Amino acid sequence: MTKRMPVDDFRAVRVVLEGDDYALPGEPTPPTDLIDSAVWHSLMDLPDSVAIDTTDHFGTELAHLQDLWDEWIDAIGDVQDALFGPMLDAVDCFQASTLDLVHGYYRAALASLRAAMEVVAIGTYGALYPSDEVYIRWLSGAANLAFPAIRKSFYRKARRGHGGLFSPDGWLLTHYYELSAYAHARTGAADASLWKSNGPILSWSAARSVVDHTLLTYALCHLFVVIGRSNADVPGHARLLMDADYVWAARVKSAHDAIVSARSLT
DSSP states (O other): OOOOOOTTSTTSSOOOOOGGGSSSOOOOOOOSSOOOHHHHHHHHHHHHHHHHHHHHHOHHHHHHHHHHHHHHHHHHOSOOSTTHHHHHHHHHHHHHHHHHHHTTOHHHHHHHHHHHHHHHHHHHHHHHOTTOHHHHHHHTTSSOOOHHHHHHHHHHHOOSSSTTTTOTTSHHHHHHHHHHHHHTTOTTOSHHHHHTSSSSOOOHHHHHHHHHHHHHHHHHHHHHHHHHOTTOOOOHHHHHHHTSSOTTHHHHHHHHHHHHHHHHTO
């Protein structure tokens, strides 16, 4: 049984943008095929309820993810190099992931992180090796360029200077394959396994896992940018991740220091 939220809760009332709020302003279009009320409630009531539950308890974590998202946008810059488009794509991946987290769709949230990680890695590869035949074909849609192949190429072409980041038995590849399990809904990584129920519902353990994976993915994507752009470094909020008490923080910092040190020698 659903109920209306009290109107003094800022989450109770939906807001919509005006036409001139968009980058390309236009006149609002009146509804041409309004959704049926029953269909709307069937689609929205459960995930909306999870969103209220999540934001009741994860406000600090969500504020942190918002800071990292804002910072990622700032890091893109204005120069339209090989990383520019992939970093823009990652903006949407990160935002979609956080929205799925809020609404309890944890598997989809983790799958979006894999997409962010992969596309930024490809952008970094293009920045370093713009004449690579497979990369050129990928740009035209004529070739696949997945993260495992990118990792192998980085490892083969630059074994030193990345702090073991691209090692075949390293933690970077482990993180990618963990995210891949969710992208493919493998055993133990499907929605029902995360909810331990039908859903969506708020799962504290799954939500915390998504937050942790998101923080690591932001940190890794910033490392890729540092590799791909000679004048880039990890910005403030993401840099703090390297000094926090996450189990992976020291490894990220070690890789960052090795990358920056090697870059200063070239």
